Amino acid sequence: MDAITPRPHDCWVAGRAEPGEHTVAVTHPADGTEVATVAVASSDQVERAADAASAAAGELRRLPGAVRSAVLRAVADTLQAQAEELAELVTAEAGTPLRWAEREVADAVAVLRAAAGHTTPPSGELRDGGERTVLVRQVARGPVLGVVGTHSPLRSAAHSVAAALAVGSPVVLAPALDTPLSALAVGEALAGTDLPAGAFSVLPLGAAPVGDPRLPVVAGDTDPAPGATAVVLDWPDLADAALRIAVSATREAGRRPDAVHRVVVDESVAEEFVPALADAVRAQPTGDPYDLAVSVGPLPDEAAAQRAVRLLDDAVAAGAKLLTGGGRRGATVEPALVTGTDPTAPVTGPALAVVVTGSADEAFAAVGGAQAGLFTREVRLAMRASEELPVEQLVVGDVPDYDPASVRASMRAFTCERVTVLA
Numbered sequence: 001m002d003a004i005t006p007r008p009h010d011c012w013v014a015g016r017a018e019p020g021e022h023t024v025a026v027t028h029p030a031d032g033t034e035v036a037t038v039a040v041a042s043s044d045q046v047e048r049a050a051d052a053a054s055a056a057a058g059e060l061r062r063l064p065g066a067v068r069s070a071v072l073r074a075v076a077d078t079l080q081a082q083a084e085e086l087a088e089l090v091t092a093e094a095g096t097p098l099r100w101a102e103r104e105v106a107d108a109v110a111v112l113r114a115a116a117g118h119t120t121p122p123s124g125e126l127r128d129g130g131e132r133t134v135l136v137r138q139v140a141r142g143p144v145l146g147v148v149g150t151h152s153p154l155r156s157a158a159h160s161v162a163a164a165l166a167v168g169s170p171v172v173l174a175p176a177l178d179t180p181l182s183a184l185a186v187g188e189a190l191a192g193t194d195l196p197a198g199a200f201s202v203l204p205l206g207a208a209p210v211g212d213p214r215l216p217v218v219a220g221d222t223d224p225a226p227g228a229t230a231v232v233l234d235w236p237d238l239a240d241a242a243l244r245i246a247v248s249a250t251r252e253a254g255r256r257p258d259a260v261h262r263v264v265v266d267e268s269v270a271e272e273f274v275p276a277l278a279d280a281v282r283a284q285p286t287g288d289p290y291d292l293a294v295s296v297g298p299l300p301d302e303a304a305a306q307r308a309v310r311l312l313d314d315a316v317a318a319g320a321k322l323l324t325g326g327g328r329r330g331a332t333v334e335p336a337l338v339t340g341t342d343p344t345a346p347v348t349g350p351a352l353a354v355v356v357t358g359s360a361d362e363a364f365a366a367v368g369g370a371q372a373g374l375f376t377r378e379v380r381l382a383m384r385a386s387e388e389l390p391v392e393q394l395v396v397g398d399v400p401d402y403d404p405a406s407v408r409a410s411m412r413a414f415t416c417e418r419v420t421v422l423a
Helices: 043-062 065-081 083-094 098-116 153-167 181-191 238-254 267-282 302-317 360-365 379-388 404-413
Strands: 011-013 016-018 022-027 034-040 125-129 132-140 144-148 171-175 200-202 217-220 228-232 260-266 321-324 336-339 351-357 371-375 393-396 415-422
Touching (some): 034 083, 034 181, 043 132, 043 171, 043 200, 065 083, 065 153, 065 181, 083 098, 083 181, 144 153, 153 181, 171 181, 228 238, 238 267, 238 371, 260 360, 267 321, 267 336, 267 351, 302 321, 302 336, 360 379, 404 415
Parallel strands (some): 144 171, 144 217, 171 200, 228 260, 228 371, 260 351, 336 351, 371 393
Antiparallel strands (some): 011 016, 022 034, 132 415
């Protein structure tokens, strides 16, 4: 596979592949073996990429939506054709178990296709303003800086590219030096299209140029969201709910923003549910990430694994009970479940903390994070939760997960409304 050959991977500057002044080795998180070397973008390359993005903004904004749709579909087709290789690449650089890396490739393809179906038309739309005609256009705010972190690097890169090009914005991807290969693969796919010069760059960097006025829109992993919460009030199949929550908490070592890290359980079902959850967490397999049976991969490095174990130890020292897991081998942490913790006590990695509450009011008050899953058969409680819970996304009957349609929200964030009144 090309990703694990010694050939240094060039960065992409204004649509052209360039070597860097320096290179960095990309290593596998599970065992530290070198999988590739990549060019580290120089300050000069960053400057040229930002200048080119700024210069291309007008041309790309005026490009017909149908043309931008075709570009996104072409990139999606390229990634789809390379699905097997890309899944192995994600596993190599991020340690993502292959079964979930395959899912990540599918998500990356899906988000590109979703954006291709909703590109913003440069002409805008006419609205009835009574005696006047109103022209409303969604206008790109400017070039996008897509910060690509160490979790879900392919999906993250594809999401930023999809949203940016759909609204007519140039995009500069800045992947972390630990996991730059996926973003570079997206750059290679973009290079095979007819985008204008400056429409994209991919710059592996130690620190993304956040704050550069030439890249006014920032997307991606600048402020990773805390883990999601699952609320279990009543449910006809508690064992199934336990399994869904356990998989969400531990897959990819619990590193996704939508990974469940806290479970709030009503006392009426706790006696049955908590042991089922412990069994489900215990059953999540660790091991070789290339083994399709493995669900739980390593954390980025041993320091991250040590921190995850330390947080569990702190919870136990504060009075919590460790029901299963918590051991560490290198960068891999055994899936863990603790109960009796403070509702605000942090956990990270493939770990879950359970809080038992006596009412829906207490359960809702214990919810934290940007997303939540709610297991209840009562429509009244589900509607109340949708109004009261301070989350951006609520999933009733399941746990949160990535939705390619969420690219529409990113597209809205990348644009502003421009109104022209024709008197």
